[in-house]
Structure formats: C-alpha cells, structure tokens
Amino acid sequence: DAGITQSPRHKVTETGTPVTLRCHQTENHRYMYWYRQDPGHGLRLIHYSYGVKDTDKGEVSDGYSVSRSKTEDFLLTLESATSSQTSVYFCAIRASGGTGGETQYFGPGTRLLVL
C-alpha cells in the first residue's frame, strides 16, 4: 500500500460540465501519474508530474488538464466533459520496486460516467 487515495470513487456528470478528480498520496513521492483504462486499450497515460508545478503530457492528454500545487495532491480536470471521457481513471506514483528498478503503485480508481 503506497498510501494513495482517489476522490471521488464514482461520479456521474453531464456532457459539458467541468469535472475534477483528486489524487492524494501520503509518502512524498515525486512522480505522480493519471491513466485511463478502457476496454481494448489497457492503461493509457493522460498526464504525469515530476514535481510541484512540473507536469507533462501523456498519449491521451487532449481534453484534460492537471495541476500539482502540493507534493501530495495531483488534480485531473476535464474542462468540459464529453461521453468519450467515460472511463475508469487511475492515479499512480512511482517508487522503487522490483529488481532494482522503478515501478508504479496505483490508487483504487475513479469510475466516471458522462451522460
């Protein structure tokens, strides 16, 4: 358990409304990530952060923005939600693990439905 929580865990919203998902970690990890999981696509990186105020885009960043004003919190915002953003969203942190390399530890996920 890497001390990662996500909120909310479930959300239903309407097309065109803004939505913010929160990821919170308690162990001061530098790297944090947002992924979405969809059938047939696996886990796809949306954005990641390598420090406070330092973020970069992943492969599916269109329609999403992120902010990290504190080490422990990484926020994902859907500026104007669309039905194609219905998905399960996972936050992750990077930490040492495995055979001397880095690995990721994931939060429990947020299930988002955009109507």
Next chain:
Amino acid sequence: DQQVKQNSPSLSVQEGRISILNCDYTNSMFDYFLWYKKYPAEGPTFLISISSIKDKNEDGRFTVFLNKSAKHLSLHIVPSQPGDSAVYFCAATMTGNQFYFGTGTSLTVIP
C-alpha cells in the same frame, strides 16, 4: 501506436497447471519490464519485473522471461491457483518516467 502489445485478450487454465501470458514490444530502447495484476474494481498491483540485462526473474510461483532479440516477454505462473484469476498487464519503460502498458490478458483459473 501501441508500443506494448498483448495479443491474447483472455486465457483459461486448469488449477495446478501452468499459465503463460505473453507480451510483445516494438521499442528496442525499453530497458525495464513489469507485470501487473488487476482485480475488478481495484487498481493494478505490481507483480514482478525484469531488467533488460537479464533474461529471467523468479519470485515464488511467478517467473518472467525476456527475449530481447524477439522483443518478447512472458509471465509463467506455476502452479496456477483460482486466486490468480485476474487481468494481467505488461508494461515497459526506458527512462523510468513514462510506462507503456499493454491492453491486458484476462486469466481464468478453473478449479
């Protein structure tokens, strides 16, 4: 373009037998590979990893094999148990900053 591929969406195995899950990658710059296990309604959990300088890594019932020339890795589970039923994702990284995931293989272990 998918850099990490899992071509088998599902696999069924009898309890006690070996489960072999496969993963292919296209980017020869990847130097570290990982397997994750995911149960429904939970986040993925790290299972086992391997560095590109090795061709095998074992952890209990789980063994990962890496064939760099074929750009292929596999996860062996021996013996398979019903609690192993889950979706398995392989992942790869070259810098440790970004991780690229496959689409997952759903393993069912039949009692």
